[in-house]
Amino acid sequence: MKDIPIYDKTVSYAIEHNELEAYRASYKINMACKAAISGAISRAYTDNSLNSQNALKELTDIFSLERIAVITAVSIREQEHDGRISAQNKEWAKSVPFPKDIDDWGMDRNAAFRIDAVHPGLLDLFANTVRKEIDLSKTFSLKKPSLVEKLSRPLPQKTDTAGKTKNRELS
Numbered sequence: 001m002k003d004i005p006i007y008d009k010t011v012s013y014a015i016e017h018n019e020l021e022a023y024r025a026s027y028k029i030n031m032a033c034k035a036a037i038s039g040a041i042s043r044a045y046t047d048n049s050l051n052s053q054n055a056l057k058e059l060t061d062i063f064s065l066e067r068i069a070v071i072t073a074v075s076i077r078e079q080e081h082d083g084r085i086s087a088q089n090k091e092w093a094k095s096v097p098f099p100k101d102i103d104d105w106g107m108d109r110n111a112a113f114r115i116d117a118v119h120p121g122l123l124d125l126f127a128n129t130v131r132k133e134i135d136l137s138k139t140f141s142l143k144k145p146s147l148v149e150k151l152s153r154p155l156p157q158k159t160d161t162a163g164k165t166k167n168r169e170l171s
Helices: 010-014 020-044 052-060 065-077 087-095 109-111 120-143 145-152
Strands: none
Touching: 010 020, 010 052, 010 065, 020 120, 052 065, 052 120, 065 087, 065 109, 065 120, 087 120, 109 120
16 A cells, blocks of 8 residues: 555546546545554553554554655644644644645545544644654655765775775776
8 A cells, every 4th residue: 555646636636637546546545544543543552651653663564654644634634623632733734735625515525534533632642753753754864875975985095904094006
């Protein structure tokens, strides 16, 4: 399921651009991700403590971190009024680029992705972990030097056993 991209347009756009199949495939996986997040959080909650790292690890074996973040963010947006979700997570959820998909009755189709089988406080803790993991993955990709950069570096100077530097000669 990791290889199916998130469809980040509305159903109206999908119909107009003949992409309804991609929309439906993404929607189906979003629903599966919602159910998996609920299950993972439930399994990771024991003795009044949530091991959200374990829950996230279980999920990232199946779904992309991006999809998990989108479903978590949509869930938080749907609970904007709930005081058990931190202001930081509410702001983060608003910043996740996933459009509202309003139907003919004025309802957001994305409300179907709302993780409602989990206590909002646990969802908040899980969202903290998702946000940290996203930050770590961004940091890692920024710090990881490219192969081209590594190859363009000059060769290191070779030192002999007495500590003197010798010039490396290429033969």
